[in-house]
Amino acid sequence: MVSEHDRGACPAHLVTRRQLRARGLSPGGHGPVAVLRCKRCAYRPDQSCTHPSRAWLYDVALARPKRTPTLAQEWALDRAMAVRQTCPQCRRWYFFALPLRTIGSCLECHDGTPADPGSYITPAPAGAHRLAA
Ligand SMILES: [Zn+2]
Structure with a gap:
C-alpha cells in the first residue's frame, strides 16, 4: 500500500518522476512508493481521482543515476x-x-x-x- 501525500505537505525525499529526471536520476527498478494528490482529491474517499496533479512519487534514496551504456x-x-x-x-x-x-x-x-x-x-x-x- 503506497502512502498518499497532499501537494505542499509532501516529504522532501519523495519526488515525481520528472523531478527525478531533473536531478539526473531514474527510479532504478523501484516502483513508486507514494502518490501525490491534489488538495481537491484529498477529500475524495473513493480516491478515483484522475486529476493531472495526481502523480507517482519516488523515493530519492532508492533512485539510481540515469542509465548509461555499460x-x-x-x-x-x-x-x-x-x-x-x-x-x-x-x-x-x-x-x-x-x-x-x-x-x-x-x-x-x-x-x-x-x-x-x-x-x-x-x-x-x-x-x-x-x-x-
Ligand atoms: Zn572486399
Missing part, C-alpha cells in the same frame, strides 16, 4: 557496427557501413572499384596472433 553494451554496439563495416570477402574493415544486404561485399570485391586505402583497415593475416608483434 562497457558490455558499448562493446556489443561496436561489434554490431564492425560486422556491418567488414567485407566478408577481403576482411577489410571499412570506416563506413557496407552494402552487405544488396551487394554482400565491398565495392572492390563486387566490381573491382578500387577502395580508397584510407577508408579501411587491412586485417591481420589469417592465423596471426593478434598480440604478436
Whole structure:
C-alpha cells in the first residue's frame, strides 16, 4: 500500500518522476512508493481521482543515476557496427557501413572499384596472433 501525500505537505525525499529526471536520476527498478494528490482529491474517499496533479512519487534514496551504456553494451554496439563495416570477402574493415544486404561485399570485391586505402583497415593475416608483434 503506497502512502498518499497532499501537494505542499509532501516529504522532501519523495519526488515525481520528472523531478527525478531533473536531478539526473531514474527510479532504478523501484516502483513508486507514494502518490501525490491534489488538495481537491484529498477529500475524495473513493480516491478515483484522475486529476493531472495526481502523480507517482519516488523515493530519492532508492533512485539510481540515469542509465548509461555499460562497457558490455558499448562493446556489443561496436561489434554490431564492425560486422556491418567488414567485407566478408577481403576482411577489410571499412570506416563506413557496407552494402552487405544488396551487394554482400565491398565495392572492390563486387566490381573491382578500387577502395580508397584510407577508408579501411587491412586485417591481420589469417592465423596471426593478434598480440604478436
Ligand atoms: Zn572486399
